[in-house]
Amino acid sequence: MSPAAPMIGRSVAVRVPATSANLGPGFDTLGLALSMYDDVLVTALPHPGVEIEVEGSGAEEISRDASNLVVRSIAHVFADVKREMPGIRLEAVNGVPHGRGLGSSGAAVAAGVLSAKGLLAGDVELSDDDLLRFATELEGHPDNVAPALFGGLTIAWMGDDGFPQHKKLLVHRGxxxxxxxxxxxxxxxxxxxxxxxxxxxxxxxxxxxxxxxxxxxxxxxxxxxxxxxxxxxxxxxxxxxxxxxxxxxxxxxxxxxxxxxxxxxxxxxxxxxxxxxxxxxxxxxxxxxxxxxxxxxVAVDVRGGTVKNRAEASSSRS
The missing domain is CATH 3.30.70.890 (GHMP kinase, C-terminal domain)
Structure with a gap:
């Protein structure tokens, strides 16, 4: 089955914050979203393959093929919902420092699942629980991806059913x-x-x-x-x-x-x-x-990851 025709040519703009996990005693449980961001623009191509442009932190080390973590995260979601993934053009500007303990891999995973959400809109609707599950499956634990997706201070844990859960809290303005x-x-x-x-x-x-x-x-x-x-x-x-x-x-x-x-x-x-x-x-x-x-x-980011179609993103910046 080929990708749905309305998806071809669709572009979505995603912004995801940096995160700091543990916060001292909250090992593998607590995470905080911070106002440093990765921005990606993902476009569904009319032909197979992957086209990638990256600038910013870690750009020289990031893969430009299907092994790219954002692309792999998109593919993971499409496979789970049984949709054929289109060719992907990815344009990324990385503001989250790589390899510094600020959630760069979690940000990439969150960017991927949010990009998939935007591309699939109108065909498959993904809930917050779906996004957290996908991101945790890819990242291995939810403490970084929960604040990257939802912002603020998050408490993350694995439920008795084996699925990740989270609670978002607002941080004191002081x-x-x-x-x-x-x-x-x-x-x-x-x-x-x-x-x-x-x-x-x-x-x-x-x-x-x-x-x-x-x-x-x-x-x-x-x-x-x-x-x-x-x-x-x-x-x-x-x-x-x-x-x-x-x-x-x-x-x-x-x-x-x-x-x-x-x-x-x-x-x-x-x-x-x-x-x-x-x-x-x-x-x-x-x-x-x-x-x-x-x-x-930096500030505490309270919004978490956002996804907009390209037109919405352009108008919000103008």
Whole structure:
């Protein structure tokens, strides 16, 4: 069966935010959407094949064939809903730093499933639950893809039925994120390999208490963020693989700033209690290590991923 005729020539514009997972104690559960974005324009071609143009972060390393993660994510959705995928032209501008613990792979997956949603509109309608399921199947866990899709602070978990679930929460307006991005990268797989399969009971209880406190701190009481972001489950175990990141986190926390490793690292996320504290944290970061850190003064993204047809996207930018 050939692709539906109305789909041929259709273009959809997708924007997906960066994300920071874990947030200290919320390992593989909590994620936060941040105002750095990947933008993609996907067009259904009248002939088979893939055409890809990429610029921005990681552009030189990204595949230009059917193995491209955005294209693979589109194909995954089409296969699941039993529709033949058309040829694809993908134009991407990557604003999410690659290999820095800011959810670049999750953003690519989210961009792909949202692109599929836009291309299939009018034929197959996909719900939020569908999008999260597709993205989790591709990414392996929902902690990055949930905030990328839905924005804000998300709690993600696997239900008893084996399907991913999420709850989106609004972050207190006083929370001011600062992202410190180094010039080097870190493999998520390598970072995960450093963690033990078992941890002491007291460490597990410690993280349970801090995770609960972190929800309160992010949504109601930002003054509690320093205590709420303490962790004993993963960051110290990964320290040997990124010593400059560990050193920066420890130094910032010693100065009273709620600093954590962003995702698997090596970027550092500071959840400041207001813009003034964020500026002070940036000044302290400049004095701590010999590694240069790019400062990103970002906001919490509350919308998550968006998909529009090309005409809607053009009119919204004009």
């Amino acid at each position: 929370v001011s994120p600062l992202v410190l991005v180094p010039g080097y990268t870190m493999s998520t797989k390598a970072a995960r390999s450093l963690q033990p399969l078992q941890v002491p009971r007291e460490d597990a209880v410690f993280n349970l208490s801090r995770s609960a406190l972190l929800i309160a701190a992010l949504t109601q009481s930002p003054e509690l963020l320093l205590d709420a972001t303490a962790d004993r489950l993963h960051q110290d175990y990964r320290a040997s693989a990124m010593p400059e990141t560990h050193r920066l986190v420890q130094a910032l926390r010693a100065h009273g700033f709620a600093a954590v490793v962003s995702g698997a690292g090596p970027s550092v996320l500071v959840l400041a209690d207001g813009p003034g504290q964020r500026l002070e944290a940036a000044r302290v970061a400049d004095t701590v290590t010999d590694t240069p850190w790019e400062h990103r003064m």
